[in-house]
Amino acid sequence: MNHYDITIIGAGLTGLTAARKFHSAGKDVLLVDKGRSVGGRLATRRVAEGKADHGAQFFTVRTNELQQEVDQWIKNGWIKHWFGEDYPRYTAIDGMNGLAKHIANGLNVRTHTKVDHWREYGEGYTITANDSSTWRSKKIIVTTPVPQAVALLENSGVEAGALERITFQPTYVGIFHFEKPTNLPPTGHIDKQLPAGVERIVDHYKKGISKDVVVSVYMTAEWSTEHYGENDVLDRIKEIVNGYLTFGDAVSEQLKKWRYAQAAATHSRSYKAVTGSVFVAGDAFLRPNDASGRTRFESAFISGIDVAKAVMK
């Protein structure tokens, strides 16, 4: 059976950031994810000859830690300034999932592996995945959205305590491939004066990441909660944004349903030690002085940095 110093459950930005820190410190770290690829909510879908981001679209920077990384990512040619002068909005050159893959390069990652539970064993744990594979680890960091972390803790016989109060809201995203260019602004992004229920619309051709005209329509958390699970969601979205897009030119349409998109309430520390060797981190864990107060790319990044430091103390 394999043994690791640290197992990180979830290879989204929080897990990837923590794993990079451990990797640099020479720790034996395993990163596992149930998905087909790393990235989690940094998600990009191929559509015909093009692609569409359908999770995070961009990120802003309020901390020195992320600014340093951003400067390096720009030098590497991984990201670019998309729009916004007061708070620059950065986005990935190849789509946000491409950035996650760059960060994961060289790390020990196992995808298609859904952790089911762990049990104490000696000075560490035996971890079991849904495919019945098992391995041992001295420490565990859970970086899934909090409701999934709570379920894992409960399955493993660990009290989740106050984490149970952190709930997440869903988001629906309609993804449309068009034959002809859209009338959206030159940046390809619009999030002002949209009809009720619509958060933002993004044309990925104009954004510069797609050869084809592929557009993502993001619905608000409130709208997505109200219509969650209904079977005519895509038709409803099309009806609402009909004045912005010409659906007569549409070649294909798809719907992405995020059950856990953003936290409705956050934790006021950047990670939580639930026992001496089991930690929970993620975008819902904010530093007490967090300048934005919201779950976002930067809160995931900072949580990853802080939990790695705490584990190595």
Ligand SMILES: Cc1cc2nc3c(=O)[nH]c(=O)nc-3n(C[C@H](O)[C@H](O)[C@H](O)COP(=O)(O)OP(=O)(O)OC[C@H]3O[C@@H](n4cnc5c(N)ncnc54)[C@H](O)[C@@H]3O)c2cc1C
């Ligand atoms: C629709 C949408 C739009 C967004 N827009 C923006 C934006 O424009 N700007 C911004 O800053 N932020 C945005 N965000 C938020 C941003 O994407 C997240 O804050 C950030 O990516 C979260 O990273 P994370 O690593 O904490 O979690 P995640 O990315 O959710 O990673 C958790 C990982 O855990 C894995 N996992 C879950 N359970 C298990 C298990 N049992 N075993 C193994 N693996 C498991 C999942 O597969 C996933 O990959 C958006 C999010 C969504 C959904």
